[in-house]
Amino acid sequence: MIDASDFPDLERPRRNRKSAVIRNLCRETDLSADRLIYPLFLHEDSQDEPLDSLPGQFRFCVKGLVSEIQKAKSEGIGAFVLFPKIPDEQKNSTGDEAFNPDGLIPRAIQAIKAEVPDAVVITDVALDPYSSDGHDGILSPDGRILNDETIDVLTQQALCQAEAGADIIAPSDMMDGRVGAIRSVLDANGFEEVSILSYTAKYASAYYGPFRGALDSQPRSGDKKTYQMDPANAREALREVDLDENEGADMLMVKPAGPYLDIIKRVREATTLPVAAYQVSGEYLMIKAASQSGWLDEKKVALESLVGIRRAGADMILTYYARDAARWLSEG
Ligand code: PBG
Numbered sequence: 216m217i218d219a220s221d222f223p224d225l226e227r228p229r230r231n232r233k234s235a236v237i238r239n240l241c242r243e244t245d246l247s248a249d250r251l252i253y254p255l256f257l258h259e260d261s262q263d264e265p266l267d268s269l270p271g272q273f274r275f276c277v278k279g280l281v282s283e284i285q286k287a288k289s290e291g292i293g294a295f296v297l298f299p300k301i302p303d304e305q306k307n308s309t310g311d312e313a314f315n316p317d318g319l320i321p322r323a324i325q326a327i328k329a330e331v332p333d334a335v336v337i338t339d340v341a342l343d344p345y346s347s348d349g350h351d352g353i354l355s356p357d358g359r360i361l362n363d364e365t366i367d368v369l370t371q372q373a374l375c376q377a378e379a380g381a382d383i384i385a386p387s388d389m390m391d392g393r394v395g396a397i398r399s400v401l402d403a404n405g406f407e408e409v410s411i412l413s414y415t416a417k418y419a420s421a422y423y424g425p426f427r428g429a430l431d432s433q434p435r436s437g438d439k440k441t442y443q444m445d446p447a448n449a450r451e452a453l454r455e456v457d458l459d460e461n462e463g464a465d466m467l468m469v470k471p472a473g474p475y476l477d478i479i480k481r482v483r484e485a486t487t488l489p490v491a492a493y494q495v496s497g498e499y500l501m502i503k504a505a506s507q508s509g510w511l512d513e514k515k516v517a518l519e520s521l522v523g524i525r526r527a528g529a530d531m532i533l534t535y536y537a538r539d540a541a542r543w544l545s546e547g
Pocket of ligand 1 (some may be wrong): 388423425
């Protein structure tokens with residue numbers, strides 16, 4: 216007979232930490248390159264241009280983009296999301312360049328598919344890079360973002376991307392009803408196999424600042440608070456989850472990631488769909504700036520930030536650290 220008094224009363228959780236082998240056996244969360252998605256900026260120029268506002272990142276020309284994807288593929292990154300910087304003269308108030316079949320994004324997709332056919336190409340659906348107003352939707356003269364008019368353009372944008380060969384369409388605009396509308400248009404045109412990764416809970420965040428600098432896509436007036444979510448809200452994210460699921464999204468995203476780990480966890484618990492999280496430009500930049508000043512160990516902090524996002528419940532992470540992380544993880 217075992218007597219409870221035979222057991223020592225001190226709990227010793229440190230036993231499970233006593234060697235690297237045991238720690239590895241007990242580890243609850245894995246981080247690997249195949250969970251990462253690499254966001255890439257591109258432009259019309261013929262040269263790659265380093266981004267001052269996002270050290271370590273570039274605006275690539277189409278040729279440079281393909282070679283960056285080849286390098287990242289060889290390091291274990293399989294999926295890429297593309298963001299175009301559009302010259303001012305191609306922008307207008309309805310963002311028509313977004314569905315130009317000869318535009319930068321369709322040409323880039325075709326170049327990637329020709330050279331690296333198994334790279335998974337994800338495209339952003341929203342008007343901000345193409346809009347002379349710098350908004351994700353169409354701005355009315357009285358300063359409102361017109362939901363249903365915008366959806367007409369977004370569905371054309373999504374179809375144009377699918378026709379060029381995109382594997383996954385990622386609407387980041389936060390208009391109501393866009394996932395269902397895009398799904399219908401894709402299906403009606405024979406693109407049943409093209410997936411939708413919805414920016415389900417996308418917050419009106421100041422952490423997007425460096426990204427908007429990279430694309431010159433700052434709103435020219437007002438802000439994005441009538442379509443992106445209030446950072447104070449969590450229940451509302453679950454409402455967006457229900458809508459996106461019902462409208463046919465294949466994967467759901469939370470954005471930003473680090474300051475919204477509770478949202479990632481709640482979305483994870485509310486859905487059976489895969490959950491993505493976007494470690495956005497400002498999150499990357501904070502780690503970068505602190506480590507360039509010698510204040511933080513970049514490798515350790517970046518990997519810790521990514522494992523934290525995984526632990527909260529993200530299956531996949533969009534991160535500007537994708538290539539570095541793949542390399543660091545392979546170094547052990
Ligand atoms: C545009 C879009 C934004 C980001 C991704 N898609 C910016 C915004 O909504 O203003 C931000 C990504 C980042 O900061 O890294 N719809």
